[in-house]
Structures are given as structure tokens and as C-alpha cells.
Amino acid sequence: MAAPAATPARKPVGTLYRGREGMWSWVAHRVTGFAIFFFLLVHVLDTSLVRISPEAYNDVIGTYKNPVMGLGEAGLVAAIVFHAFNGLRIILVDFWAKGPRYQRVMLWVVMGLFVVTMAGFLPRHLMHVFGGE
């Protein structure tokens, strides 16, 4: 009996969730949340230096003003902005009767708000970091 032509493992097309917007937004929510948490730990520790001396605090916070850290802050803010807007989307999916039906549309709204927010934030922040005034 002729074996059927070797078909590559079929992609799970048509599953509601896997590989679609719902899954990727969930992954992104986890990754951003995890990263933000570890920044938060470091951020409380560096701020606590105000309790040691003004010099100690100014020295460490000074490192936040160099260009490399400035780009890191831009990444951090991007992670926070996505996590915030997508978190609100999750709340709407859970509590708004029509939320599940519009979850995909709402992800594009999240991305739109993300772009708008970052467009407002980035130029100003990068101007602060890289001088210019």
C-alpha cells in the first residue's frame, strides 16, 4: 500500500487560541511583567540609598543618566506601557460581556495606544538623555 505523501506536521490551523493574537499577547504580558518586577526590586534598592547619604544616591542615580541606561529606560517604559494597556484589555475581556468577542480588536487598540504613548514619550526622553538643551 502506498504511503500517503509525507505531509509536514500539520499546523493546528483553526484552533481558537494557539499561535494567535490571544497567545502572543499572553506571552508578551508575562515577559514584560517578569522584567518589570526585577527592575522594581533594583529600583527600590537604588532609591533606598537616599537613606545613606545624598552623595551615595547621586552617584548611583547618575548612572541612570548615561545614554545606555537611557535606552534601557526607554525599553522599561515600553514594557510598562504595553503591560498597562494589555492589562486593561484583560480586565475588559473578563468583566465586559462583549469583551471576549472583541479581544482581538482590543489588542489592536492596545497596540495603537502603545504607539501613540511611545510617540509622545520617546522624543522627549531621548532629548533629555542625549542632551540637545
Next chain:
Amino acid sequence: MSLVADPKAPRPPRARPSRLTTRGNTELYGWVFMRASGVVLVVLIFGHLFVNLVAGEGVKAIDFGFVAGKWASPFWQVWDLLMLWLAMIHGTNGVRTIVNDYAEKDTTRMVLKGLLYLAFVVVVVLGTLVIFTFDPCPSGSPADLLPSFCTE
């Protein structure tokens, strides 16, 4: 004589699965807390980022005097305290979920969660103490590093 059992008769104890049930509703409360604190944190953190990174000269302006100026006001003390507690509980619960999902060995899970809860206690206690015991005008520090109200 009735064939229906006396409703006041004690029920035979149900056989319940010993392991797989969660005790109480803690996971439900956790789920609700993530959503409730999330909404508040959006406001608190966006406000924090705006005041510290966007307004004025942004990150360039942050130094001891900037922090001291903010914490001279109870408004920012409460703001930062609330942000610290809510963000730490929200973040710790989120990482706890991630550990539960991916750390399959019992010992690995216990160790990771132990470290997580230790970090939670250290950071929350330290941060709370700093906000409440902060001295904006420490004696012996050069005046140019301190907020202007120290010399008035």
C-alpha cells in the same frame, strides 16, 4: 411512615480528593486583586513616570534634592507607599504564577518561591522604612546637594 429521609439527618461525609482541591478561595482573591491593583497601578505608575521622566528636565533632574522635594509632601509619600505595596504584591503574585507554571520539580518550586517571598519582605520593609524615616536635610551634607528648603 415516610420514605423520604429526614432532612435533619446528618449527611454522610463526602469523600473529597485530598490533594487537588485548593483550600479556601485564595486563588480567586488573587485573581481579583491582580485586576483591581492593576487599574490603580496604571494611574500611579503613569503619574510617577510623567513626573519623573517627562516633566521638567526628565531623568537629568533626578537627584537627592529632587527626591527630598517630593517626599517633603505627604501626597507623594502616600503615592509612593501605595505604589510600592501594590506593585510588589502584584508583581510577586505574577512571578509566583510563572514559577508555578514552569518549575515542575517540587524542590525547585519551593526554593524559587522561598527566594521570591524573601525578596518581597526585604524590598517592602526596606522601601516602607525609607519613605517614613527619610531625612531631607541630613546634617553634615553639603548644602548644594540638599533641597533649597533645608537652608531657609
